[in-house]
Amino acid sequence: xxxxxxxxxxxxxxxxxxxxxxxxxxxxxxxxxxxxxxxxxxxxxxxxxxxxxxxxxxxxxxxxxxxxxxxxxxxxxxxxxxxxxxxxxxxxxxxxxxxxxxxxxxxxxxxxxxxxxxxxxxxxxxxxxxxxxxxxxxxxxxxxxxxxxxxxxxxxxxxxxxxxxxxxxxxxxxxxxxxxxxxxxxxxxxxxxxxxxxxxxxxxxxxxxxxxxxxxxxxxxxxxxxxxxxxxxxx
Numbered sequence: 001x002x003x004x005x006x007x008x009x010x011x012x013x014x015x016x017x018x019x020x021x022x023x024x025x026x027x028x029x030x031x032x033x034x035x036x037x038x039x040x041x042x043x044x045x046x047x048x049x050x051x052x053x054x055x056x057x058x059x060x061x062x063x064x065x066x067x068x069x070x071x072x073x074x075x076x077x078x079x080x081x082x083x084x085x086x087x088x089x090x091x092x093x094x095x096x097x098x099x100x101x102x103x104x105x106x107x108x109x110x111x112x113x114x115x116x117x118x119x120x121x122x123x124x125x126x127x128x129x130x131x132x133x134x135x136x137x138x139x140x141x142x143x144x145x146x147x148x149x150x151x152x153x154x155x156x157x158x159x160x161x162x163x164x165x166x167x168x169x170x171x172x173x174x175x176x177x178x179x180x181x182x183x184x185x186x187x188x189x190x191x192x193x194x195x196x197x198x199x200x201x202x203x204x205x206x207x208x209x210x211x212x213x214x215x216x217x218x219x220x221x222x223x224x225x226x227x228x229x230x231x232x233x234x235x
Contacts, residue, residue, distance in 0.1 A: 026102075027156055027227075030055065030062045032227060038218050039067060039218050048099075063075060076100065100116045115156075119135055119159040119160070122162055129176040146230070147230060153229075153230065161222055211226060
């Protein structure tokens with residue numbers, strides 16, 4: 001007679017997930033929903049503001065689905081002010097505004113936070129070399145938010161474009177070739193990158209983490225994303 005031991009069957013519970021993993025699941029699921037809506041023409045993204053508003057709306061709805069306990073809650077802020085003692089490459093000052101910030105109130109007493117930076121470039125824009133520099137500035141800012149200042153537990157970067165020049169261009173100009181995030185390229189921690197403008201002035205920066213850039217094609221668009229964690233926090 002078949003008589004299984006019910007006590008031996010593992011119990012299902014989200015309580016086994018660390019809060020940083022829970023928040024990553026919310027972001028990843030929201031990203032996949034965003035991509036699905038774009039792929040099936042349910043969402044039209046014409047600029048970075050559209051991306052910010054639509055993605056934050058999806059994050060809010062998905063976050064609500066993850067509110068299993070009474071204290072579970074996802075708080076979302078747009079254009080969150082940030083101040084540090086360092087000079088940020090993006091603004092050339094000690095201040096910036098973060099596109100989206102998340103605060104996840106989970107089963108622990110601590111709040112798990114995430115800073116999100118977005119980029120959205122269309123073919124009609126004529127700033128392609130400067131845009132590539134701006135992407136690395138955003139990654140540099142995320143490192144400041146997460147690793148250096150430690151004001152955020154994790155970071156997330158999301159970029160969209162309809163211009164394959166960012167994705168698989170054969171070569172870049174000599175003055176901007178360092179700023180390369182084409183598909184399957186790798187940036188090694190500490191590598192100094194130099195951006196030379198048309199008037200022969202230059203700016204240099206380096207990142208403290210390794211990056212492997214992997215793109216996804218969504219309908220007529222391409223998307224690149226990347227998570228950043230504090231050194232000891234990677235899920």
